[in-house]
Every structure is written in C-alpha cells, then in structure tokens.
Amino acid sequence: MTASPEIQEIAIVTGASTGIGAATARELARQGFHVLAGVRRDVDAEAIRATGIEPLILDITNPEHIQALATRVQGDSQGRAVRALVNNAAIQANVPIxxxxxxxxxxxxxVNLFGQVAVTQTLLPALIASRGRIINISSVGGKVAMAAYGPYAATKFAFEAVSDSLRRELSPHGVHVIVIEPGAVRTAMLGRAIATAGELVSAMTPEQRQRYGALVHAVNEQAISSTKSGVPAQAAATVIAKAIAARKPRTRYTVGREAALLTMVRFLPDRVLDRVLAAALRPHYPKLPSVYDA
Structure with missing residues (x-):
C-alpha cells in the first residue's frame, strides 16, 4: 500500500532527528505519506524538513508536547487519516546494573516505555478510527539481555510485552500492532550510548571500576565492531515501510543478520547462552590495563 497523492494519509514518527527515525520519515514521505516527524530541537527540525515532512518539536516525556501533537492531528486542515504511528524515540546506555x-x-x-505508551494512548482514537498501524521499534535487546545491557534491555523487554498485549486488545478493532527488532544499525545512537557509558564509568566508585571497567570497555568495543558491519538506517526504514504497507503484516520483523541470529539463540538453555555471549565478548576485552580501570 502506497499512499495516494490524492488521498494522502498521515504517518507519525517519533525520534526522527537522526538514524532510523529520520530515515523512516524520509522513506514514508517518498511513498506519499504526510509525515509528522517528532524532533527535540529546532536545528533538527530544519534538517529534516522537506516535501512531505512536517517536523514537530516532540519530547515524548512532555505531556504538553504530546497534546500539541494530538491537536495537530485532530485539526488537520485536509482531514487526513492517521495511517501509522512509529514509536521510535529511545535512549541507550551500556552500563552494569x-x-x-x-x-x-x-x-x-x-523515554523508552512510558513516553511511548503516552503517545500511543493519546493517538489511539485516531488510529482506531482509521484502522491504522502502530509500529513499535524494539531491539534485539528486547529478546536477549547481554551483560551491561540490563537497563536498556529491561525497557525493551517491557516494550515487547506492551506491544503483545496491545496487539491482542486492538486486533478486534482492525489496528495492527507490529514490533521491529533491529540489530546492529549504523546510527548516531551508539556514539551517544558510548559517551554516556564513559560518563557513568567516571562516576563509579573505585571498587565498581575494578569490577566492571574492563567489561564496559569490552561491551563498547563489541558494539562499535558490530555496528561498523551493521546495516544502514535506510534498511530499517525499508522494513518499517513494508510493515505499514503489507496487507497482512507479521507481528514482528527483524532488521539485519545479527538480529535474526540473536532472536534464535535466545532459545538455548540459559547456561549455554551465557557461554555463547561470554565467548563473543571475550576478544573485545582490553589487552593492556584500560583507562576504565584507572
């Protein structure tokens, strides 16, 4: 399904400043949707603004911003239906619990759960009226909780549970709820996560740095390595657009080879999976004393 220029529909994308969100906004606009692209800063709004893309300042933890989005949708001058909500906004930090x-x-x-729920709750009347689609951007971290991914994985596991329940609640009303599970995607999010991890390490006690310094180093090095060989954000955008267009969409789509593999290995016994993940992480530990151990 591609939106007709004569009967243009609205697609809403949160977290559209960079990465998957920005790529998705551009892909959906290319396919003929009028995209309301949620961004955090005016400079991001100007960067994403284009034909078919209307940027909105949207912090999904701010109730006033969410209400402004709802007012914009309800007051659309052309009376366009809301075809899709793409819940993409998220933050990440790789740090021990x-x-x-x-x-x-x-x-x-x-950000990763309550804000997504707040946006969804607010827009549900419009989505039910249009029999639209809700696309929730999860992660392989919503299936496998690796060392130092506990907080992020906890939010994504919860988001997966909310998505499952929401899908079952809305199916009788014609609204599809679809989860996208990206693996390694080349976006700016990794750089922000690593910077945050560095700040958190510097705030650790000496005992905590001794316990976890090398682990955090290894986790970040592994993330950098996998992201270098990961897929571009456009690959995720293509999958999201496919999920919106499919007449009978799947409940879940993975993005990238790594995502497909990790969603399969989670069925291994816990101790076996522990060993597999530890072995994959081992080459990334520092060979010499790390700055994280200082």
Whole structure:
C-alpha cells in the first residue's frame, strides 16, 4: 500500500532527528505519506524538513508536547487519516546494573516505555478510527539481555510485552500492532550510548571500576565492531515501510543478520547462552590495563 497523492494519509514518527527515525520519515514521505516527524530541537527540525515532512518539536516525556501533537492531528486542515504511528524515540546506555542509579533507570523508562505508551494512548482514537498501524521499534535487546545491557534491555523487554498485549486488545478493532527488532544499525545512537557509558564509568566508585571497567570497555568495543558491519538506517526504514504497507503484516520483523541470529539463540538453555555471549565478548576485552580501570 502506497499512499495516494490524492488521498494522502498521515504517518507519525517519533525520534526522527537522526538514524532510523529520520530515515523512516524520509522513506514514508517518498511513498506519499504526510509525515509528522517528532524532533527535540529546532536545528533538527530544519534538517529534516522537506516535501512531505512536517517536523514537530516532540519530547515524548512532555505531556504538553504530546497534546500539541494530538491537536495537530485532530485539526488537520485536509482531514487526513492517521495511517501509522512509529514509536521510535529511545535512549541507550551500556552500563552494569549496580552502577546505574535509580533516577537514571527511571529516566530511561520514561523515554523508552512510558513516553511511548503516552503517545500511543493519546493517538489511539485516531488510529482506531482509521484502522491504522502502530509500529513499535524494539531491539534485539528486547529478546536477549547481554551483560551491561540490563537497563536498556529491561525497557525493551517491557516494550515487547506492551506491544503483545496491545496487539491482542486492538486486533478486534482492525489496528495492527507490529514490533521491529533491529540489530546492529549504523546510527548516531551508539556514539551517544558510548559517551554516556564513559560518563557513568567516571562516576563509579573505585571498587565498581575494578569490577566492571574492563567489561564496559569490552561491551563498547563489541558494539562499535558490530555496528561498523551493521546495516544502514535506510534498511530499517525499508522494513518499517513494508510493515505499514503489507496487507497482512507479521507481528514482528527483524532488521539485519545479527538480529535474526540473536532472536534464535535466545532459545538455548540459559547456561549455554551465557557461554555463547561470554565467548563473543571475550576478544573485545582490553589487552593492556584500560583507562576504565584507572
């Protein structure tokens, strides 16, 4: 299904400043949708603005921003239906559970789960009226919780559960809820996650740095290595557009070879999976004393 220029429909993409969100906004506009692209800053709005893309300042943890989005949708001058909501906004930090303060846990859940739920709740009447689609961007971290991915994986596991329940609730009303599970995708999100990890390591106690410094180093090096060989953001955008267009979409789509493999290995016994993940991480540990151990 491609939106007709004569009967243009609205697609909403949160977290559209960079990466998967920006690529998705451009792909959907190319296919004829009028895209409301949620961004955090004016400079991002100007960067994404284009034919078919209308940027909106949208912090999904801000109720006023969400209400402004709903008002924009309800007051659309052309009376266009909402075909799709792409819940993409997210933050990430690769850090051991002991070293991640509770207020940081809460902040991550506010963005990665509660904000997504708030946007979805607000737009559900319009999506039900149009029998539209909800596309929730999860992660392989929503299936496998690797070392130092605990907080991020916790939000994504929860987002997967919400998606399953929502799909079953909305199916009788003609609304498809679809989960996208990307693996390694070349985006700016990794750089931000590594920078955040560095800040958190510097705030650790000496004992925590001794326990986890080398682990954080290895996790970040592994992430950098896998991302270099990962797929471009456009690959994820293509899958998302396919999920919106499919007459009978699947409940889940993976993006990239790594995602497909990890969603399969999760069926291994726990101890076996522990050994597999540890072996994959081992080559990335520092060969010499790490700055993380200082």
């Amino acid at each position: 002991e070293a991640f303060a509770l207020d940081q846990w809460r902040a991550m859940f506010e």
